[in-house]
Amino acid sequence: MKTRKLRSSVLVGASLLLALTGCGSNKTTNSASSGEGSKNGDKAKQTTISFWAAAVTTERNAFFEKIIKQFEEENPDIKVDYLGVPGDLSAYEQKVNVAISAEQAPDIMNDFKADLLARDVLEPLDAYYDSWADKDLISAELIASNRKLDTKEGKLYALPYSSQTWNLWLRPDWFKEAGLALPDTWDQFFEDVAKLTDKSKDRYGLSIRGGAGSANTLEMLMYSYSGIADYFTPEGKATINDPLHAEFLDKYLGAYNVYTPEDDLNKGWSELAATFQSDKAAVVVHNLGSASSHEKAFNGDYTKFEAVPFPKGVNGYREHPGLMPLGLTMTKTAENKDAVWKFMTFYLSHDINSQYAKLYGEIPANQEAAADAWIQDIPYMKSASELLNSADTHFAGTPYYLPGYSNIQKKIEPMIQKVMAKKMTGTEMLDEWAKLLEAEKQSYDQTQK
Structure with a gap:
């Protein structure tokens, strides 16, 4: 003290x-x-x-x-x-x-x-x-x-x-108990989420970040699912509202309150981590920044938490967000x-x-x-290092260069909650997202002339 x-x-x-x-x-x-x-x-x-x-x-x-x-x-x-x-x-x-x-x-x-x-x-x-x-x-x-x-x-x-890296943080002990392999494709992921949900025990296959930071997480997941590398076409049209992203939203946000806790609607990272660490969710999505928190919560027991790469996209390869x-x-x-x-x-x-x-x-x-030994000794660090250095990993062209990029994500967050609550469709939200990105890109391009 x-x-x-x-x-x-x-x-x-x-x-x-x-x-x-x-x-x-x-x-x-x-x-x-x-x-x-x-x-x-x-x-x-x-x-x-x-x-x-x-x-x-x-x-x-x-x-x-x-x-x-x-x-x-x-x-x-x-x-x-x-x-x-x-x-x-x-x-x-x-x-x-x-x-x-x-x-x-x-x-x-x-x-x-x-x-x-x-x-x-x-x-x-x-x-x-x-x-x-x-x-x-x-x-x-x-x-x-x-x-x-x-x-x-x-x-x-x-x-x-x-x-x-961005990762799926999951409970390997739950997967082992259920006889499930860790998900390598998104189809496997959604099947596993359903199988690992048991509401009678207050256990869910997934917990979704619906509060602060939700748009950032969702964006990374959508591009991983679709495998689309570019955020804009040569004509300046945003790809965020691609049909594959709408398809992913139906599955991912559609899992809310079915295979996820009801209070996910307002969860930021700390609440999401608490759900994962208190034996209520098999999978959450976050970057390596949460590793030390998980280490403490699970007393360094790697049988209870593990970081794995995002599943392979619909095109068959593994896409990771562009390095921030x-x-x-x-x-x-x-x-x-x-x-x-x-x-x-x-x-x-x-x-x-x-x-x-x-x-x-x-x-x-x-x-x-x-190259220090601790990188190889800690499973999630070794996994992250291998992912970043693998020739099979593709990196998306995340537009960090846009000055208003993070502000757009903040504007989208309330819409994500509306989609989760079924007060707005995923397609409607993505179309609004595309408009904001296109306007920001046009404004940025003007400053570069």
Whole structure:
């Protein structure tokens, strides 16, 4: 309890400090460096940089505090002002937007979005990256994925720290008990969901995310089912309302309150995880980010939880969502960019990147870290690594480059609830979704001319 209170105090204290001193400010001060200073008592000059982290938990906050302390000990001429923002990404984004508007953006952020490029907030990293001695240690696929956000010039605006797969999280013990093989096709998936449902025991084959984040999940599933790689035709028409997607919706959302709990209608991720971890659902859909939560809930018993790739689509191959651009960014307003880059590369060093990825349940971007034994020792990490590196895996062209992409998903979420409640048809929702995507694409294309 004392530890928790201490960490909470540090978090609040950091927030207050930034508010008082200018949250994004970058100064060279005459404060004494840790462990350094001339013998005659002169204070060494110390550069201050600021770093904000999104969606921190107690464990994540402790990790950031630890690595910042290590960085400052190794670089006593640099001080890192750190702010960990708890809660979901929307809370973080709101705080960042206020700081940007006040011209006090943090020097380093760990959430990379297309709208930051559109607003000309970020500093291109190409010159730093090209001269970095360890650049070849970073996954080339992740670097390429980040460059895709700049569709005009392909510049690098974020240094990727990890990747994660989308998965079916399932109860292998339930499947074994029922004599069922783990689903390899979507037909098998829907058959298994029905067979594993026993309402008399309050057990369901599936639990669906109907609340916050539902559109993102549903979109990834639909494109996996159809195998359609492109979100737009050459003429700019969206493919989100393809008949195959309508077919999937009928099966997936049609399972609501038949093979799923009734309260799925409003579930965000935490509620979905609770359903899975309390022996009420055989399958839920999420990325590797939920791995540590499952580890704790099931006491590391891998007979009770497993991550498997999405089933093969109707075209016979396995399609995964495009790798989401992730990484540390440097804002243009940073005054001490060399110091910022030093921290960013420290973050991507073998040991630090491995610690980060293990905590977050992700695949390290540093290839030496990705080869660490723990990746092979943990079943879901091994499965994810194999999926990402398999020549048989196809990646969809998810349009992360559209500044309004995530906002469109938020607009769709209430419609998903209407479809689940049978107050709207899947086709009607998909047609609305297509209109929003097409309008966003047209607007984006205009800015690129």
